[in-house]
Amino acid sequence: MSDEETDVFGEIERRIESVFGEVFSHDKEDLFDLVSGSLKPLDRIEVTPGEVIVTFDLPYVEKKDISLVATEETLSVDAKMTKPVMLRVGGSMQKRVEFAKYSKKISLPTKVDPRAGKARFRGGILIVSFPVVGEGSTVVVG
Amino acid sequence: MGSEPKVQIVVEEGTKVSNPRIVIGIPEAGLVGVIAGSYMIQQLKLQEIGHVESELLPEVVVVHNSEPKSPIRIFGSGNLILLVSEIPLDPGFSYELAETLEGWAMSKNAELVVGVTGLPSKNRMNFDQNQKPILFGVSNDKKLRESLPSFGVEPFQEGVVTGIHATLLKKGALMNVPNLTLLVESYLEFPDPAAAATSVEALGRLLSIQIDTKSLVEESEGIRLKLRGLMKNTQESIAKTAEAPSVYA
Numbered sequence A: 001m002s003d004e005e006t007d008v009f010g011e012i013e014r015r016i017e018s019v020f021g022e023v024f025s026h027d028k029e030d031l032f033d034l035v036s037g038s039l040k041p042l043d044r045i046e047v048t049p050g051e052v053i054v055t056f057d058l059p060y061v062e063k064k065d066i067s068l069v070a071t072e073e074t075l076s077v078d079a080k081m082t083k084p085v086m087l088r089v090g091g092s093m094q095k096r097v098e099f100a101k102y103s104k105k106i107s108l109p110t111k112v113d114p115r116a117g118k119a120r121f122r123g124g125i126l127i128v129s130f131p132v133v134g135e136g137s138t139v140v141v142g
Numbered sequence B: 001m002g003s004e005p006k007v008q009i010v011v012e013e014g015t016k017v018s019n020p021r022i023v024i025g026i027p028e029a030g031l032v033g034v035i036a037g038s039y040m041i042q043q044l045k046l047q048e049i050g051h052v053e054s055e056l057l058p059e060v061v062v063v064h065n066s067e068p069k070s071p072i073r074i075f076g077s078g079n080l081i082l083l084v085s086e087i088p089l090d091p092g093f094s095y096e097l098a099e100t101l102e103g104w105a106m107s108k109n110a111e112l113v114v115g116v117t118g119l120p121s122k123n124r125m126n127f128d129q130n131q132k133p134i135l136f137g138v139s140n141d142k143k144l145r146e147s148l149p150s151f152g153v154e155p156f157q158e159g160v161v162t163g164i165h166a167t168l169l170k171k172g173a174l175m176n177v178p179n180l181t182l183l184v185e186s187y188l189e190f191p192d193p194a195a196a197a198t199s200v201e202a203l204g205r206l207l208s209i210q211i212d213t214k215s216l217v218e219e220s221e222g223i224r225l226k227l228r229g230l231m232k233n234t235q236e237s238i239a240k241t242a243e244a245p246s247v248y249a
Helices: A008-020 B029-043 B091-107 B142-151 B163-174 B193-206 B214-218 B220-226 B228-241
Strands: A043-047 A051-057 A061-070 A074-089 A095-107 A118-122 A125-131 B007-011 B021-025 B047-054 B062-064 B067-069 B072-077 B080-085 B112-120 B135-139 B179-186
Touching (some): A008 A074, A008 B220, A008 B228, A043 A095, A051 A095, A061 A118, A061 A125, B021 B091, B029 B080, B029 B228, B091 B163, B112 B193
Antiparallel strands (some): A043 A051, A051 A125, A061 A074, A074 A095, B072 B080, B135 B179
């Protein structure tokens, strides 16, 4: 499947980048940072009553190469890839660009306790969870 | 005087389609259907034989080697037909497409229509070589339902199916076309080639087709990267059309 001429997924990548990169809402800045030469990983954010859970998709990454930095309101992930990859960027005037790392900073939907964060990594999927910081204090009516 | 149908199945002149078995892959949870369909097209060397035409589709074509390409294309060989969409479908178009597809399937005396999709699972991260995702099946055909376990597919006992797969099952029942929806546990918002591989293996058994999924699993990471753009658009589509995926188990 590595032969580009017969690579059906490479063809889909080319067509999607061609159409959506130029025409639709998908903004290439959502997926690439061409200034730093890094990929922005796909992510999913869930909020439960007690937790914020952020999941990242990190193909070609090993656990030892992941760096996570959290504040009460943000989470940053940086990860070096095991090998550089060539991906298409540029809409109808595409070029193939080499990327060797991921980098993304996200704003969390609610304040969390960054010191109590937990992370699991398996099969290229990174799940990071934080307890939500309680807001306000109980006031007793005397 | 009738109005022009909103969706048309356009097959190249001279292509004969008779008693087809039709497999459908649409961008949804884990892009399972698109990955499975595209992989089968490549491995089985299916030829492009047509496309879907519709006023409801965005007015865009991609030109490749001077040839305009529709985003929803049809491939086939013998009586195996694969329809793969490279754009997420909004609910209005999904309904029209499902109805048109079932009507076309009925006109061709289709043996079976199979929709392939992901079933988002919170447990997905724990799957590996030793614990593969579970594959469920929903069918409007009693005999097919009863035979599912023999193909390694668990009958979907309780839950809700919405969207295009619901319409395919309903319209198929009305038009007497056997339909099956295959749902494999997957990630919701990340491309999931491993889950797609499970569905391809099941399709091989169901349709008596030899197809090796080894390269799909081996190339999984590369595929996940190549399909990020499509997944991003699908995520946005999922967020716009529903709070949750189209299948609940």
